[in-house]
Amino acid sequence: MTQTNGPASDQGAGHLTEPTSRQAGDSGEPFLVVEDLTVRFPTADGLVQAVSGLSYSIEQGSTLGIVGESGSGKSVSSLAVMGLHDAKRTQMSGSIRVGGTEVLGLSNDRMRRIRGREVAMIFQDPLTALHPFYKVGAQISEAYRAHHDVSKAKARAKAIEMLDRVGIPQARTRVDDYPHQFSGGMRQRAMIAMALVNDPSLLIADEPTTALDVTVQAQILDLLQELQKDFNSAIIIITHDLGVVAEMADDVMVMYGGRAVEYGRTREILVHPEMPYTWGLLASVPDVTADPDARLIPIQGNPPSLLRPPSGCAFHPRCPHTGKVPGDLCRTTLPELTRGEHGDEHLKRCHLPDPSAIYEQEILPEIAPDLVEMTVKDEFPAEVGTGLVEDSPSDDALPKER
Amino acid sequence: MTESEVAPASSAAGQAPESYESAEHQSAAPPRFDRHAEAILSVTDLKKYFPVKSSGLVRRTIGHVQAVDGVSFEVRKGSALGLVGESGCGKSTTGRLITRLYDPTAGSMMFQGKDLATLSHKAMTPMRKEVQMIFQDPYSSLNPRHTVGTIVGTPLRVHNVVPDKQVLGRVRELLEVVGLNPEHYNRYPNEFSGGQRQRIGIARALALQPKLLVADEPVSALDVSIQAQVVNLLRDVQQEFNIAFLFIAHDLAVVRHFCPEIAVMYLGKIVEIGDRESVYDHAHHPYTQALLSASPDVKQAAIGGRRERIRLEGDVPSPINPPSGCRFRTRCWLAQDICAKQEPPLLQIGKSHKVACHFASELNQTPPRPVTTGLLGVDDQGNHDAGSTPTTLSTNPGYDDEWYDLKSKSFVKA
Numbered sequence: 001m002t003q004t005n006g007p008a009s010d011q012g013a014g015h016l017t018e019p020t021s022r023q024a025g026d027s028g029e030p031f032l033v034v035e036d037l038t039v040r041f042p043t044a045d046g047l048v049q050a051v052s053g054l055s056y057s058i059e060q061g062s063t064l065g066i067v068g069e070s071g072s073g074k075s076v077s078s079l080a081v082m083g084l085h086d087a088k089r090t091q092m093s094g095s096i097r098v099g100g101t102e103v104l105g106l107s108n109d110r111m112r113r114i115r116g117r118e119v120a121m122i123f124q125d126p127l128t129a130l131h132p133f134y135k136v137g138a139q140i141s142e143a144y145r146a147h148h149d150v151s152k153a154k155a156r157a158k159a160i161e162m163l164d165r166v167g168i169p170q171a172r173t174r175v176d177d178y179p180h181q182f183s184g185g186m187r188q189r190a191m192i193a194m195a196l197v198n199d200p201s202l203l204i205a206d207e208p209t210t211a212l213d214v215t216v217q218a219q220i221l222d223l224l225q226e227l228q229k230d231f232n233s234a235i236i237i238i239t240h241d242l243g244v245v246a247e248m249a250d251d252v253m254v255m256y257g258g259r260a261v262e263y264g265r266t267r268e269i270l271v272h273p274e275m276p277y278t279w280g281l282l283a284s285v286p287d288v289t290a291d292p293d294a295r296l297i298p299i300q301g302n303p304p305s306l307l308r309p310p311s312g313c314a315f316h317p318r319c320p321h322t323g324k325v326p327g328d329l330c331r332t333t334l335p336e337l338t339r340g341e342h343g344d345e346h347l348k349r350c351h352l353p354d355p356s357a358i359y360e361q362e363i364l365p366e367i368a369p370d371l372v373e374m375t376v377k378d379e380f381p382a383e384v385g386t387g388l389v390e391d392s393p394s395d396d397a398l399p400k401e402r
Numbered sequence: 403m404t405e406s407e408v409a410p411a412s413s414a415a416g417q418a419p420e421s422y423e424s425a426e427h428q429s430a431a432p433p434r435f436d437r438h439a440e441a442i443l444s445v446t447d448l449k450k451y452f453p454v455k456s457s458g459l460v461r462r463t464i465g466h467v468q469a470v471d472g473v474s475f476e477v478r479k480g481s482a483l484g485l486v487g488e489s490g491c492g493k494s495t496t497g498r499l500i501t502r503l504y505d506p507t508a509g510s511m512m513f514q515g516k517d518l519a520t521l522s523h524k525a526m527t528p529m530r531k532e533v534q535m536i537f538q539d540p541y542s543s544l545n546p547r548h549t550v551g552t553i554v555g556t557p558l559r560v561h562n563v564v565p566d567k568q569v570l571g572r573v574r575e576l577l578e579v580v581g582l583n584p585e586h587y588n589r590y591p592n593e594f595s596g597g598q599r600q601r602i603g604i605a606r607a608l609a610l611q612p613k614l615l616v617a618d619e620p621v622s623a624l625d626v627s628i629q630a631q632v633v634n635l636l637r638d639v640q641q642e643f644n645i646a647f648l649f650i651a652h653d654l655a656v657v658r659h660f661c662p663e664i665a666v667m668y669l670g671k672i673v674e675i676g677d678r679e680s681v682y683d684h685a686h687h688p689y690t691q692a693l694l695s696a697s698p699d700v701k702q703a704a705i706g707g708r709r710e711r712i713r714l715e716g717d718v719p720s721p722i723n724p725p726s727g728c729r730f731r732t733r734c735w736l737a738q739d740i741c742a743k744q745e746p747p748l749l750q751i752g753k754s755h756k757v758a759c760h761f762a763s764e765l766n767q768t769p770p771r772p773v774t775t776g777l778l779g780v781d782d783q784g785n786h787d788a789g790s791t792p793t794t795l796s797t798n799p800g801y802d803d804e805w806y807d808l809k810s811k812s813f814v815k816a
Contacts, residue, residue, distance in 0.1 A: 069625035069628075070625055183718075184717075213652060214652065216488075216717065217698075218713060218714075219713060219714070241626070242626075242700045243698025243700045246698065247698050282700065285626060285629075286658065287655050288658055288682060289699070290655070290659070292662075292678060296634055297630065298631035299628075299631075302595045302628070303595070303625065
């Protein structure tokens with residue numbers, strides 16, 4: 001693998017030579033900017049419109065949650081940021097700028113210098129993402145040596161340091177274990193160690209906890225937040241679990257049928273959702289405090305086919321509110337991503353007039369009757385998804401990791 | 403089951419062509435927990451040990467994975483028992499033992515007066531009609547080369563429930579019940595989405611009108627928006643056909659929603675069991691408390707609050723060589739000497755609430771001394787106390803009318 005760097009340096013962006021020499025802050029632009037990204041896969045059956053006109057950005061040190069069900073384009077768009085789509089089999093357009101550098105259409109060779117160094121990714125299933133024939137430590141040091149011209153011994157020491165950092169007990173001996181000797185949670189920790197070994201400025205976590213148990217999920221989410229504080233990286237967390245987003249993300253983007261349908265500050269989206277699909281997501285998840293006698297309110301129907309997406313708004317065949325929109329707009333016209341009723345940073349893709357009123361009067365009483373009053377008066381505490389456990393004072397009474 | 407028994411139910415399903423749709427708007431109350439209700443399944447001290455073989459030519463047994471190690475519980479008629487726990491805790495193995503996909507190592511499973519654990523395979527066949535299973539993965543649990551009609555119709559043919567000519571009609575009724583288009587009986591599974599496939603699996607399980615359905619993670623492989631559809635469907639069929647459920651899942655919120663009674667498993671043992679309110683609102687086992695605190699909560703986070711989260715360190719230990727005493731002690735923040743020496747009994751501490759912990763208490767109210775010493779005849783460190791004799795504890799898989807009150811440290815009657 002090509003070495004782009006001189007002596008090892010642990011500093012993030014800005015220390016690379018070509019092609020990513022420009023500091024993220026030079027232009028005042030966020031670290032990652034995705035503009036009008038479109039990803040299509042030609043297949044024997046036709047063109048799969050996996051992602052259409054997607055735009056978002058993320059600043060250093062903040063977290064973006066991307067929520068959606070399978071086939072909503074959330075993983076495909078992130079793989080595009082990593083440059084992991086085969087250019088021969090994918091039609092991509094738009095722009096993806098990482099630290100000011102356009103990465104869409106970048107040659108494999110140059111992409112390799114960014115991948116792992118500037119942008120790293122952790123995957124859903126750590127067992128398949130780790131190579132079963134190589135020792136965990138060897139896989140981490142390889143990732144390090146790909147971007148740093150150091151000896152094997154130094155890289156190994158770095159691997160031990162990282163394993164220790166992510167909370168693997170006895171890292172010095174476990175570094176020589178094979179992935180199958182690790183438990184699921186430890187494998188995911190090792191994946192995180194591998195992703196962070198080059199101190200990337202952006203970490204993409206694709207369903208990082210879906211394959212894990214709840215107690216281990218809590219450990220991994222805590223770890224990600226801790227590491228984010230230490231490394232000041234930006235994190236994109238891709239998930240179908242709004243609970244994870246609520247705890248982790250500063251911003252959230254809800255995707256449906258390859259498009260962003262709602263995008264804004266996490267608190268805004270959770271307290272004042274304005275798009276019926278988001279309402280559906282909120283309503284269909286029971287929580288451990290809800291009334292067990294109440295029926296769950298599912299979203300009827302099935303996710304759309306990306307081969308033949310519905311006309312107009314992709315959600316209209318499943319949307320119970322199309323009748324409230326004058327004319328046949330939902331079926332005929334794709335709604336633009338427009339400003340919501342609560343703040344400039346809240347964007348939604350929906351024709352529905354006065355969505356807040358519908359949410360407060362029809363949806364909220366069904367799913368959280370106890371919150372109606374608070375929502376109408378907007379009496380919520382300003383902070384949401386506080387992040388680390390240490391943030392809440394009452395946690396002092398609880399056991400810390402020993 | 404005779405044909406005469408089948409007929410009324412099938413006509414009931416036939417009468418309501420929109421049965422699924424109409425059920426969607428029903429607001430019949432879900433089953434309440436009644437500890438005196440008749441148990442349809444009574445499991446006592448069920449064990450399953452899988453042998454671990456050495457490598458090499460002579461594959462000697464060098465140990466056992468104690469997947470399920472002495473669990474006792476009851477499933478009540480038309481009710482639902484939720485079995486929760488992390489992967490490897492033995493919850494799926496328990497489900498597979500009850501359906502006799504595995505043969506138990508020890509223990510009994512009384513179902514309609516017969517012990518499912520000791521029945522021969524031949525004697526088990528008619529019982530399979532009564533106990534059916536829904537699997538987690540709707541992709542691998544349907545044969546891709548069979549049409550939906552074949553998949554749903556096979557149980558009917560195998561058990562000769564209806565004459566061959568009527569199988570198709572019955573299949574169409576079943577598809578209708580689970581909310582699929584009955585005309586799709588000649589399609590293949592790959593033509594359906596994940597949620598629809600799970601409906602096919604449910605139709606197959608319902609075909610024989612079982613009394614007990616073992617649902618092993620029935621919604622965890624589905625998209626969020628589809629999960630609610632399937633949970634509602636399961637609740638509808640439960641009420642319509644009065645089926646008892648053993649509902650195995652790791653998602654505490656879904657289990658709480660579906661099951662009036664919940665058992666929490668850890669490393670092959672039940673650590674806490676009780677009705678919904680006892681387990682969720684008054685959890686007495688530290689593991690249950692940790693599980694509850696770890697599950698993310700959207701609505702709490704939306705209003706800016708969050709529950710205190712207990713961080714458990716490490717992973718579940720190996721079931722080949724489980725910790726001595728209490729199996730949770732290696733990850734428990736309350737653990738003391740007694741926890742390593744004495745295994746805590748599953749002690750009934752309320753009307754319908756049992757817990758296995760030496761320091762059973764609600765969160766942050768840990769008693770200074772172990773609560774079980776008097777019962778086990780040991781001192782606070784878990785050593786045998788010559789002065790006291792152990793009490794013989796009830797082994798009833800259900801709930802007794804007399805239980806150990808933690809406050810007064812004595813047995814009280816209802």
